[in-house]
Amino acid sequence: MSPTTLAFIGLGSMGGGMAHRLLGAGYRLTVHNRTADKAAPLLAQGAVAAGSPAEAVAGVRTVLLSLSDEAAVEKVLFGEVVPALEPGSTVIDTSTVSPEYARHSATRLAEVGLRRVEACVVGNPLQAREGRLRVFVSGDDADIEAVRPVLDTIGSEVVPLGAPGAAATAKLILNLLLGAQVAALAEAVTYGQRAGLDRDRLLATIAGSGFSSEVLRFRAELMRKGSYLPAFFRSALMEKDLRLAVTDAARTGVAMPVLDTVRARFAGVVEAGDGDRDAAVLIEHT
Numbered sequence: 001m002s003p004t005t006l007a008f009i010g011l012g013s014m015g016g017g018m019a020h021r022l023l024g025a026g027y028r029l030t031v032h033n034r035t036a037d038k039a040a041p042l043l044a045q046g047a048v049a050a051g052s053p054a055e056a057v058a059g060v061r062t063v064l065l066s067l068s069d070e071a072a073v074e075k076v077l078f079g080e081v082v083p084a085l086e087p088g089s090t091v092i093d094t095s096t097v098s099p100e101y102a103r104h105s106a107t108r109l110a111e112v113g114l115r116r117v118e119a120c121v122v123g124n125p126l127q128a129r130e131g132r133l134r135v136f137v138s139g140d141d142a143d144i145e146a147v148r149p150v151l152d153t154i155g156s157e158v159v160p161l162g163a164p165g166a167a168a169t170a171k172l173i174l175n176l177l178l179g180a181q182v183a184a185l186a187e188a189v190t191y192g193q194r195a196g197l198d199r200d201r202l203l204a205t206i207a208g209s210g211f212s213s214e215v216l217r218f219r220a221e222l223m224r225k226g227s228y229l230p231a232f233f234r235s236a237l238m239e240k241d242l243r244l245a246v247t248d249a250a251r252t253g254v255a256m257p258v259l260d261t262v263r264a265r266f267a268g269v270v271e272a273g274d275g276d277r278d279a280a281v282l283i284e285h286t
Helices: 013-024 036-044 053-057 070-084 099-111 125-130 141-146 148-154 166-194 199-207 214-225 235-251 257-274 279-285
Strands: 005-009 028-032 062-065 090-093 115-122 133-138 155-160
Touching: 005 013, 005 053, 013 028, 013 036, 013 062, 013 125, 013 148, 028 036, 028 053, 053 070, 062 070, 070 090, 070 099, 090 099, 099 115, 099 166, 099 235, 115 141, 115 148, 115 166, 133 148, 133 166, 141 148, 148 155, 166 199, 166 214, 166 235, 166 257, 166 279, 199 214, 214 279, 235 257, 235 279, 257 279
Parallel strands: 005 028, 005 062, 062 090, 090 115, 133 155
Antiparallel strands: 115 133
16 A cells, blocks of 8 residues: 555544544545444545454554553554554554553564554644644654654654653653643632632633643633533543553652542542543532
């Protein structure tokens, strides 16, 4: 197949956004998603549907993954994709996994003659569709350079960070900060509301203050509107990423009692049945 033909597996909010961007840039895509109807908008743009991950990668030399967790990567990549890939092919993995799993995945792929480019993306689904993600990459420099046009298409900034696992570490650090900000905003606003302040006005005040940020303003607006579906970042994924980060930090000897408390708050959201709602829904559980 042409080098401009890619396989894309995992069409959730971020994966679907990146796939839209690649199609709009002229790449030909064969796509697969466990829930097939999520591929419909891409098929309307000209993507080709595959009935399985193995079918999606048949004859393709570059594969992008955007999967929810390590269990999904293990099942899809190592259970179905690897046996169907030609030696020398490249897997661009945008899934958020632990640094340890990222390193182990790179080793396992190399042992069967495959390349892994760790491409951890930062942004939201709207930015994914517009090619405005920040992309942290790790892996062999030559492997990264070979797929640089693809990375430049999905991201406005591509940041090389070195050996496998480094990009995963950077992504988890940023998500630790995101989780902490959302939790602090939820608790502060709930305190103000119960003390007699108007919730909407307080959210607007915080969003417009020097204590705010682009991310905080975005979540404040979701809280103000009570708009948690469709999720820009699911609460279940937030809890998963915080758990991975706290666990990996403990491996390095760094305790994170504050951030583990934040993780527990999101675990409560998941247990209450709101795991598929945006992380901003935490305010409704505060």
